[in-house]
Amino acid sequence: MRSRAAFGWLTVLVLTSGLLIGSGIWLANTFSGALAPGLSLGCQATVGENSYSLALDQTENAALISNLAVQRGMPARAASIALATTMQESKLRNIPYGDLDSVGLFQQRPSQDWGSVEQIMDPVYSANAFYDVLAQVPNYVDLPINDAAQIVQRSGFPHAYAQHESLSRAFASALTGQMPQGLNCTLPPATSGSAPETVGAAAQAALGPLAAITYTTGTSETVPAKPGTTAQGSQLEFSVPDAYGWMMAHWALANANQLGIIEVSYADHTWNRDANAEGRNMGWQAGKSTVQGQLRIILAAVPSA
Template structure:
């Protein structure tokens, strides 16, 4: 843990999103809208489902030692006693796993100690306090609760806001494991409220888009793997998720995101409908620099295979995001 600031930390990035239960009005093509379905009310950006197929975190959780599971149980118990939501427990589990492997260490970088590698020299407490699990967990929660908007962002981002690490992305690695432990140890089923597998689906303008959306949402919780094979469904990168989703709907796409940008009708970004593909580039004036693709779900949300350590997930979209191309692509048109 870096000890520069432990209170009043600015929150970056993702805004709070609650997915409504109403079915969005969609302007379809000539056929009647098919597969008119909806997503149950939930905060879908806050993590993967708690149980599910490969990548759901069960395997990583099964490898924890008794000491590590004891730390998880303490994090959950103290969170329950303080009447904190399960998301707070997840943030603490991900931070503790990243910083110490969920162990109360008597050593660390410089004077960092304990489960969360708190530094006495930076005001976290005495060495005796920060190596006491009960104190450390409560202190972590105290700082987390002082972060404005922590409940509206991914748990790994909130862990970083507490820890202030020089490696902010590393907390995402344990997202699916932490979510699984909340269901397993904390006995809280489906705490994101987003269902399992395909669950409750989103509105689709056409039969093909509806099938592609259903298929993509059914992969939530599965791990990211760069260059993932397109003849298996154990892991995905961004373009393989799009390829297989639309292949399930009878539409063939090329393999890479740059090629997929040319594989349908281009339309202005603001006219995107559920099922359309959105693209990110290093230079938005040059399609040859495209490096990421995701599926638009309507209501300013996308489903994507984002990066190593982050399972397939739904997240909120800002149309002002850096690198977002000004055109969407409608496959099969």
């Protein structure tokens, strides 16, 4: 990225959990234990017969960027442009270095009025800063993804964004909820789950001010208490507006490694973290019917103090 025009900043939403954003590169792929033979960590977005892959930390960042586009009332095309940009600029990682004084997911430069280093290293701020400028580009939804990204970024490599178009469109479609069952993630076995309140706050932040979501929590019978844990795994049932159901379901997958989520159910389909067979992750499976508008999340047990 090279420069930006002087547009007002959108007030950013702070994720209270502290788990979904932060400075530096996520260590989401670090784990103890092994996967079954033939499996590898990561997430896949599938369109027709084509599947595209990202690492777990990249997928978390992609979910955040896509969720913010939805919160702002921007189309999935905006998320595609943003993801193509970050893939080229930082490989979808929040790096504290770059060309000249560029930093962060979008490699924005403090010297070109994008904000301070501290601000730019906040993924929520930097993504909103990108969208602020993109929203001012006339008819950006009708432009090629590469051209729209270049107008915002003014890169010295003006045609580089095009190479990431297919992957970015696939992940944007899944993560904005436009493609039901479009995201699948292969994760290591869960060693612990987050507190239900943490997951609830993070889910509220992902949806933002679009609509209030409520949730109830109870004990999951499918996750028995184990030595060294204080309780059985928790089951959270969210009431989610239908328009955002698959966005939230895929958000849960994208952040399952950080939050200790082991199962997600929505629209009569279930993703189970440990549903692996013959060297592959089974993905979303029909079954475990849910009430319309209900998203069910099951967490691993919380370790004892």
